[in-house]
Amino acid sequence: MAEPTVLITGACGLLGAHLMIALGRDREVVGVDRHPWWGDESRHIIQGDLESPEFLRRLATDVHPGIVIHCAAMTTVDACELDPERAEASNAGVTRELIRAMPPTCRMVYISTDGVFQGDRPFWGEDDPPIPCTAYGRSKLHGEHVVAQATTNHLVIRTNFYGWSSGRKRTMGQWLYRSLKTHEPITLFDDVFFTPIYVVDLVERLIRLLAPPHQGIVHIAGAERLSKYAFGMLLADVAGVPADGVRRGTVEDAALVASRPKDTSLACKRFERLTGIPVPGSRMGLGRFIADCGRPLSARFEQVESLRNG
Numbered sequence: 001m002a003e004p005t006v007l008i009t010g011a012c013g014l015l016g017a018h019l020m021i022a023l024g025r026d027r028e029v030v031g032v033d034r035h036p037w038w039g040d041e042s043r044h045i046i047q048g049d050l051e052s053p054e055f056l057r058r059l060a061t062d063v064h065p066g067i068v069i070h071c072a073a074m075t076t077v078d079a080c081e082l083d084p085e086r087a088e089a090s091n092a093g094v095t096r097e098l099i100r101a102m103p104p105t106c107r108m109v110y111i112s113t114d115g116v117f118q119g120d121r122p123f124w125g126e127d128d129p130p131i132p133c134t135a136y137g138r139s140k141l142h143g144e145h146v147v148a149q150a151t152t153n154h155l156v157i158r159t160n161f162y163g164w165s166s167g168r169k170r171t172m173g174q175w176l177y178r179s180l181k182t183h184e185p186i187t188l189f190d191d192v193f194f195t196p197i198y199v200v201d202l203v204e205r206l207i208r209l210l211a212p213p214h215q216g217i218v219h220i221a222g223a224e225r226l227s228k229y230a231f232g233m234l235l236a237d238v239a240g241v242p243a244d245g246v247r248r249g250t251v252e253d254a255a256l257v258a259s260r261p262k263d264t265s266l267a268c269k270r271f272e273r274l275t276g277i278p279v280p281g282s283r284m285g286l287g288r289f290i291a292d293c294g295r296p297l298s299a300r301f302e303q304v305e306s307l308r309n310g
């Protein structure tokens with residue numbers, strides 16, 4: 001039987017574009033985004049705004065997907081804090097209307113965040129109670145609830161990733177790498193901890209959960225808990241560049257709009273149990289990230305087939 005069509009929202013963002021390439025190799029994939037496609041392999045993109053009910057209706061009729069991977073979101077933490085109603089509308093409201101518009105049998109994969117946790121201890125599991133402390137985290141958690149209430153045929157992936165995007169928006173990994181290369185003075189927090197995963201490593205793993213029976217919340221992140229400072233220093237080491245511009249700092253001294261949770265590291269035991277695949281270590285992920293610098297999107301996925309069939 002033919003595999004169901006996958007609709008990817010936020011298809012031209014960091015995660016969405018990598019999913020478009022990896023999944024588009026052997027199945028029907030349609031992407032939707034406000035922005036144009038930028039990958040080197042051609043893909044079917046429908047440009048429009050998911051906040052328009054008319055656009056959503058047309059999308060459902062034209063594509064009739066069997067699976068939706070919902071990556072589109074208002075992702076800038078400080079922008080969400082400044083406009084929490086907008087964050088709520090983008091992250092929870094759009095999710096609700098998207099599910100309503102799609103066929104009732106459609107499987108919903110919702111991309112959520114480690115930012116749903118309050119961050120006062122390490123290695124959060126899927127069953128730990130989420131208590132977000134930012135407007136971004138609250139709106140994403142509300143999106144999770146919308147999905148869980150609307151359909152049992154769903155998956156919520158909580159994660160935190162880095163990678164090379166189109167360049168339209170600077171990602172954390174891109175900013176860090178460029179700053180190191182140019183010896184720009186930067187401050188990295190040594191009191192904020194996370195478990196970052198390279199976006200290609202994430203996509204390879206997420207693909208394994210796409211088909212039922214996998215259901216509910218699953219964490220996919222890196223194996224190691226690092227401070228932002230340790231992450232930057234490790235990147236410098238793996239890239240072979242001096243970290244002479246890096247200053248150790250604390251989040252307390254930073255003038256951020258939203259006060260960040262201090263430890264959103266994720267435990268990924270459920271993913272490893274379900275698939276038998278380990279989540280990657282930091283040095284390995286950063287090695288792939290550096291190797292992919294300047295590579296076209298399509299060249300980053302040589303291992304996808306072996307992982308899917310493995």
Ligand SMILES: NC(=O)c1ccc[n+]([C@@H]2O[C@H](COP(=O)([O-])OP(=O)(O)OC[C@H]3O[C@@H](n4cnc5c(N)ncnc54)[C@H](OP(=O)(O)O)[C@@H]3O)[C@@H](O)[C@H]2O)c1
Binds near residue numbers: 090
């Ligand atoms: N990056 C991370 O480390 C991270 C960590 C945890 C969770 N996540 C989650 O992972 C998902 C993907 O993140 P990402 O970093 O790949 O995001 P991204 O690069 O910002 O991509 C999201 C894309 O969706 C578009 N979009 C947003 N709202 C839309 C709408 N209403 N209609 C059409 N297009 C819309 C965005 O356009 P605009 O740029 O114009 O809004 C952007 O092109 C998000 O749900 C995010 O919350 C990300």
